[in-house]
Amino acid sequence: MLDTADVLTADDPLYEELYDVRREAEAVGNLIDVAAVMPQVHALRAQAPVHKGRLRELLGLPPHERHSRAAGRPHWTVLSYDACEAAFRDPAIFSNSVQGHDNPAGEKTMGILEMDPPVHRAYRRTIQPKFNMPEAMGWWREHTIDTIIARLIARMAAGERADLNLDYCARIPVYTITTAIGLDGDEALRFRHAYLNSTSSSRTVTMQQRLENAKIVESTVLGLIARRREEPRDDLVSFLLGMKLQVPGEPVRPLTDREILAHAKLVMVAGGGTSWRQMGIALFALLTHREQLDAVRDDRALIDDAIEESLRWNPTAPYFYRMVMQDVAFRGHDIPEGAVLELGLGPANHDPSRWERPDAYDLFRPKLTNMAFGLGTHRCLGMNVARVEINRGINALLDHFPKLRLAPDAPAPFMTGGLEQQGVSGLPVLLR
Template identity: 85%
Template sequence: MRREAEAIGNLVEVAEIMPRIHALRDEGPVLKGRLRELLGLPLHERHARAAGRPHWTVLSFEAVEAALRNAAVFSNSVQGHDNPAGEKTMGILEMDPPVHRAYRRTIQPRFNMPEAMGWWREHTIDTIIERLIARMGRGDRADLNLDYCARIPVYTITTAIGLDGDEALRFRHAYLNSTSSSRTVTMEQRQANAKIVESTVLGLIARRRQEPKDDLVSFLITMKLLMPGEEPRALTDREIMAHVKLVMVAGGGTSWRQMGIALYALLTHPEQLAAVRADRSLVDDAVEESLRWYPTAPYFYRMVMEDTELYGHAIPKGAVLELGLGPANRDPARWERPDEYDLFRPKKTNLAFGFGTHRCLGMNVARVEINRGINALLDHFPNLRLDPEARAPFMTGGLEQQGVSGLPVLLR
C-alpha cells in the first residue's frame, strides 16, 4: 500500500487526516474545492476525466448518501478513460442507468448472497482458507496481511474466473501495470502490459467457448444482455473481458485490504477480540464496524451531468464531486465516538460498499471471505495475538486507498 502510494505521489499519513476532515466538515457538509486542496496536500489526478474541472467535496453522511442516490445527476462516468473506439474500459464502473443496469444483470446473479454462501464457498473460499491455515500452521509466527489476507481474495477470484496460479499472477501484475499512474511505469510498459491482459483473458474466453467449465467466464458466456429496446444477445468477448478485469482487480485488492483492517481492529482491541472468540455470532458485527471505521476505499468521484444545487451550493454541469465515504462513516451527527472502533455500537448502515446504483458488486463475497477467514484463524489459533517483538502495525496508503502496514502475529 505504502509503496504504491509513494510511486504515484499520493501518500498521506492516514491517522493524521481524520481530525482535519472533522474540522472541514464543521464548515459545512459540502465545500467548494478538491479535498487535497482543502487539506493542503499536493495535487494528484485520480481520474483523467476529472482533470481541469471545478471540484466540490462532500463530507457528511447525509450529503454523501443523497449524491449516491441520484445517479442521473451525479454520474460514475468520471471513472472511465477516453479511447478512440469508445469502449467502456472500466466496464460497469463508468456506466449509468439504464445501460449499467442491463450489464450488471449479466454478472450480478453470481454475486448474490446465496451464491456467496454456496458456490463461492464450496468452489473456492473454504478450500483456499484450509490450505493457507495449514501452511501457516507449520510455524509459530506469520504476517497475516501477506500470508493470509492478500491470498484469500486473490486466489478466490482467480480460481472463480478460471485462471490457474501462474497465469493469474501474470494477469494481475500486467493489469495493474497497464492502468497504473505510477511514475515508474512508462507508456510503452503500460501498452505492453495491456496486450498481456487482453491475450490472457481473450485466450481464456476462447477456451471456455470450446470447453465450458464451472467458472465465472463460462457463466458469463451463457448470459444474455437485455438492453432496453433491443433484442436479447450474448455478451461479446470484450464485454466479458471488461467484467473479468473489474472483478479481478476490485475483488482481489479491496477484499485483501479490508480483511487486514478487520483483523487489525480486533488485534489492537484485545477485549473485543476476546468477546468475538467467546461468541462467534459477533464476527459479522466486527467486520461491519471495521468497514465503518476504516473503509479501504474511502473516496469516490462523480461527474455532475446538469446544473444542480447541493446543500446550498450551485454546482454547474461538468463539475466533479469528491464523495467522502470514509468521512461519512465517521460523521458525529450519525455515530457517537465515531473515531473509535466499537463492534458493540448500535447497528446503522455505513457507506463502505457505496449506496444505490453502484453499490459494490462483490460485497457479499467479500463479507463471506472475511467472516470465514476470521473464524478459521480463531478456530486453529486460539492464542492469536500481535507479535510484541515486531513493529506495531499502522494504517497507511494514499488518500483514496488505505490498508494496514502489516499484521505480524504469534500463532501460539
C-alpha cells in the same frame, strides 16, 4: 499446468510488491500520512457538509489526479453522511462516468463502473446473479474460499509467527477471484501484476511497459474466453458466456468477448485489491482491541458485527467521485454541469450526527448502514463475497490459533496508503 492453490500459497516476491499498501500508494503518487490529516477532515465536515474545491487542496496536500476525466474540472468535496447519501442515490445528476478512460473506439474500458442507468442496470444483471449472498455462501465458499483458507492455515501452522497481511489476507481474495474466473495458478499473479502496471495511474513503468502489460491482460482473458467457448466449465467466464444482455430498446444478445473481458478485469482487480485491504483492517481492529477480540472468540455470531464495524471504522476505499450532469443546487452550493464531486465515504462513516464516538472501533454499537461499499446504483458488486471471505478467514484463524496476538517484538501496525485506498502497514502476529 500448476495448481492454483500451489502457486498462491507458495513464497513469491510478487506478493511483497503487489500487497504493500504503502508501496501501492507510492506507485500512483498519492501517499499521505492518513492519521495526520483526519483531524483536518473532521474539522471541515464540522464546518459544512460540502466544500468547494478538491479535498487535497482543502488539506494543503500535493495534487493527485485519480481519474483522467476529472482533470481540469471544478471540484466540490462532500463529507457528511446525508449529503453523500443524497449524491449516491441520484445517478441521473451525479454520474459514475467520471471513472472511465477516453479512448478512440469509445469502449467502456472500466465496464459497469463508468455506466449509468439504464445501461448500467442491463450490464450488471448479466453478472450480479453470481454475486448474490446465496451464491457467496454456496458456490464461492465451497468452490474457492474454504479451499484456500484451509491451505493457508496449514502453511502457517508449520511456524510460530506470520505476517497475516502477506501470508493470509493477500492470498485469500486473489485465489478466490482467480479460481472463480477460471485462470490457472501460474496466470494469477502475472495477470494482477500486468493489470496494475497497464494503467495510467502507475508511475513506476514507462508508456511502452504499460502497453506491453495491457496486451498481457487482454491476451490472458481473451484466451481464456476462447477456451471456455470450446469447453465450458464451472467458472465465472463460462457463466458470462451463457448470459444474455438486454439493453432497453436493443435486441437481446450474448455478451461480446470484450464485454466479458471488462467484467473479468473489474472482478479480478477490485476483488483482489479491496478485499485484501479490508480483511487486514478487520483483523487489525480486533488485534488492537483485545476485549472485543476475546468476545468474538467466545461468540462467533459477533464476527459479522466486527466486520461491519471495521467497514465503518476504516473503509479501504474512502473516497469516490461523481460527474455532475446538469447545473444543480446542492447543500448550499450552485454546482455547474461538468463539475466533479468527491464523495467522502470515510468521513461520512465518522459523521457524529449519525454515530456516537465515531472514531472508536466498537462492534457493539447500534447497527446502522455505513457507506463502505457505497450506496444506490453502484453499490459494490462483490460485497457479499468479501463479507464471506473475511468471515470465514477470521473464523479459521480463531479455530486454529486461539492465542493469536500481535507480535510484541515487531513494529506496531498502523493505517497507511493514500486518500483513495487505505490499509494496514502489516500484521505481524504470534500464532501460539
